[in-house]
Amino acid sequence: MVKNKKDTVVFFDTTLRDGEQSPGASMTFQEKLLVAQQLAAMNVDIIEAGFPISSEGDFESVKSIAQQIKGPVICGLCRANTKDITTCWNAIKYSKKPRIHTFIATSDLHIEKKLQKTRQQVFDMAVNAVKLAKSFCDDVEFSAEDASRSDVNYLCSIVEAVIEAGATTVNIPDTVGYSIPSEFGKLIATIKQNVKNIDKAVISVHCHNDLGLGVANSLAAVENGARQIECTINGIGERAGNAALEEIVMAIKTKPLFYPVNYNIKTKEIYKTSKLVSNLTGVVVQPNKAIVGVNAFAHESGIHQDGMLKDKRTYEIMSPQDVGVPESLLVLGKHSGRHAFFKRLKDLGYKLESNVMEDLFAKFKLLADKKKCVFDDDINSLVEQSVSGVQEVFTVDYVNVTSGVGVIPTATIRLVKTVKNKKEILQEAACGSGPVDAAYKAIDKITGIVVDLEDYTLRAVSSGEDAQGEVNVKVKYDGATYVGKGMSTDIVEASINAYIHAVNKIVIMHGGKK
Ligand code: KIV
Numbered sequence: 411m412v413k414n415k416k417d418t419v420v421f422f423d424t425t426l427r428d429g430e431q432s433p434g435a436s437m438t439f440q441e442k443l444l445v446a447q448q449l450a451a452m453n454v455d456i457i458e459a460g461f462p463i464s465s466e467g468d469f470e471s472v473k474s475i476a477q478q479i480k481g482p483v484i485c486g487l488c489r490a491n492t493k494d495i496t497t498c499w500n501a502i503k504y505s506k507k508p509r510i511h512t513f514i515a516t517s518d519l520h521i522e523k524k525l526q527k528t529r530q531q532v533f534d535m536a537v538n539a540v541k542l543a544k545s546f547c548d549d550v551e552f553s554a555e556d557a558s559r560s561d562v563n564y565l566c567s568i569v570e571a572v573i574e575a576g577a578t579t580v581n582i583p584d585t586v587g588y589s590i591p592s593e594f595g596k597l598i599a600t601i602k603q604n605v606k607n608i609d610k611a612v613i614s615v616h617c618h619n620d621l622g623l624g625v626a627n628s629l630a631a632v633e634n635g636a637r638q639i640e641c642t643i644n645g646i647g648e649r650a651g652n653a654a655l656e657e658i659v660m661a662i663k664t665k666p667l668f669y670p671v672n673y674n675i676k677t678k679e680i681y682k683t684s685k686l687v688s689n690l691t692g693v694v695v696q697p698n699k700a701i702v703g704v705n706a707f708a709h710e711s712g713i714h715q716d717g718m719l720k721d722k723r724t725y726e727i728m729s730p731q732d733v734g735v736p737e738s739l740l741v742l743g744k745h746s747g748r749h750a751f752f753k754r755l756k757d758l759g760y761k762l763e764s765n766v767m768e769d770l771f772a773k774f775k776l777l778a779d780k781k782k783c784v785f786d787d788d789i790n791s792l793v794e795q796s797v798s799g800v801q802e803v804f805t806v807d808y809v810n811v812t813s814g815v816g817v818i819p820t821a822t823i824r825l826v827k828t829v830k831n832k833k834e835i836l837q838e839a840a841c842g843s844g845p846v847d848a849a850y851k852a853i854d855k856i857t858g859i860v861v862d863l864e865d866y867t868l869r870a871v872s873s874g875e876d877a878q879g880e881v882n883v884k885v886k887y888d889g890a891t892y893v894g895k896g897m898s899t900d901i902v903e904a905s906i907n908a909y910i911h912a913v914n915k916i917v918i919m920h921g922g923k924k
């Protein structure tokens with residue numbers, strides 16, 4: 411295997427930017443920080459933290475990530491204009507390793523129809539953008555949006571000019587996922603051969619998944635000289651998503667003869683990162699998803715199980731431990747003490763303050779009273795809920811629901827509203843089409859926040875007949891989507907917790923005005 415620096419493929423994670431652009435995947439400020447911390451723990455090389463000009467909230471979260479996250483390069487996205495680039499710099503400049511990522515479209519379709527400019531104008535804008543970015547920061551990335559549908563000679567001329575202007579990474583996106591691997595690999599080879607100063611920059615690729623080829627195209631690019639891959643956790647992103655980080659890194663790890671390159675990702679952190687992103691965004695991972703789906707390492711048929719018992723290599727091309735799928739079936743219950751619980755937290759990779767651990771232990775005890783066995787998944791969910799940083803303005807105090815055949819579903823709900831340590835008890839009743847609908851209507855009456863319920867999913871966390879129900883809701887309020895998650899052994903309670911979780915996010919986002 412080649413071991414020099416040039417042959418390291420660096421991983422540029424854009425879960426917090428392109429990933430967050432996928433419908434309904436928006437995250438709160440605290441949630442973005444949690445994801446950034448975990449990306450750093452997984453050792454990604456570059457975190458694209460957001461698009462600072464797009465909103466005040468995005469600016470603030472990019473800035474906080476730049477201030478707090480150590481290790482990876484922290485990158486912000488900006489269009490090729492002065493205001494975008496300056497704002498981007500003002501957000502990322504706090505990082506020890508800041509990067510400005512500026513972009514403009516280079517395909518005739520985008521130039522003429524979207525930008526309504528000429529090729530020459532776009533060329534000049536690209537060069538000026540890179541020069542301005544370079545005046546702030548040494549590390550500058552330029553992206554030629556829709557590169558794969560651009561005239562290749564024009565694309566090469568822009569790439570050469572931006573490198574001359576100071577770009578240290580040149581990104582070739584397959585913005586609409588239109589390429590196929592042989593074609594995309596050839597494009598990268600052409601750029602490598604024809605751009606005179608290409609050795610002064612890293613070639614990067616950014617492949618969307620509209621034809622399901624994002625990962626294959628990224629790997630074809632690596633074979634042809636790309637040394638940065640832009641990707642997201644679980645492949646989330648615009649439309650059909652982006653190339654999935656976990657799939658690319660495991661392909662490189664599993665096929666070293668085909669990809670004789672180094673990488674810095676700690677693959678054992680993959681599973682935990684995938685779970686975190688899925689839980690926080692509410693974008694569920696399909697069971698048969700490569701690497702991180704629940705079935706990725708499950709063997710059902712008798713022949714396969716027999717083979718596995720004789721030699722795991724018969725049906726496993728990589729080991730689940732390599733991607734951090736928890737091996738342990740250690741189960742905690744109501745007799746488990748503090749020591750066992752804290753040890754389990756540590757084994758699961760959590761490093762938490764002692765007051766947070768104590769608080770979690772109290773929640774664990776309540777849960778263990780309700781269900782016989784507390785599994786790792788239950789513990790992960792408890793931790794994610796506790797540290798997601800969503801301040802609890804409304805908490806549930808009392809619930810009474812009636813439903814049945816020939817009964818009008820009715821709910822009486824009492825919430826405690828806490829603002830600046832002042833508590834107010836609020837109570838309402840409502841009827842609905844079912845117990846959950848009735849409860850949600852009663853909550854709407856109390857909070858005065860009327861939302862559109864866009865999505866509701868219920869699934870069992872962990873196993874056993876007393877498994878906890880986990881409810882994920884997506885609600886729309888004032889044009890934005892909020893994700894809420896709730897858990898309980900009682901599914902109505904889980905549904906109410908999820909709704910309240912989303913409502914609390916709305917209150918926080920609206921500065922407590924509600
Ligand atoms: O898909 C795309 O082209 C992008 C660029 C901004 C890199 O996301």
Ligand code: ZN
Pocket residue numbers: 428583585616618648
């Ligand atoms: Zn993209």
